[in-house]
Amino acid sequence: MTLPSAAQQALDAFAACPGWEQRARLLMQWGERLQPLTEAERSDSNRVHGCESQVWLVGEKHDDRWRFRAASDARLIRGLLAVLLARVDGLSHAELAALDLADWFAQLGLARQLSPSRSNGLNAVLQRMRELASG
Template sequence: MTLSDNAQAALEAFTAAGSWEQRARLLMQWGERLEPLGDGERGDANRVHGCESQVWLVGEMRGGHWHFRAASDARLIRGLLAVLLARVDGLSGPELNALDLADWFNQLGLARQLSPSRSNGLNAVLKKMAELAQA
């Protein structure tokens, strides 16, 4: 599966970061790039359940491809969401369902820093994306 320009940029930036501290800083920077959600979008209907932090996800289909926006109350989670969105933006429903989330975070050098609860939360986000794609 080929990477979008944004996903390729994430991969290059994170693999160039030599230490966890550098990757953590990068995550914070990526998190600030998230397109903000309006107050109306931060409702229970868009809330991702299964995350320790509050996470909201909005998705729309444009020209046969999915585009997502997300928000969280936690800075590190915003960064993780940003690199997840970089990977999934523009995918079709079947491509979204085939995505290996663990492999993506492993490629970025972030897998070891994902606690089980963060991993579960990100999987919950991916599951919500897949549900939106099925609807």
């Protein structure tokens, strides 16, 4: 399966980082690129439960392909959301269902830095994406 272009960009950018500090800085920069959600979109119905930080997720379907936007109150989480969104951008429901989140973060060189709670939170976000896509 070919990667969405944003995911390939993420892979290239993170692969070029020699160490964790550079990756952490890059993660923060990616987080700044998230499209902001409106106050209305930051509603309880869009809130992802299972995350320690507050995370909101909005999904829209265009021709059987999904586009998601997300926001968080935590900087590091925004960065992690940004690289997750890059990976899922334009996927179909079946592709979303088959996505291996741990593998994606391992490819980016970020797996070791994912604490169990962050990992659980990102899995909750992916689960919510799958629910939206199947609904």
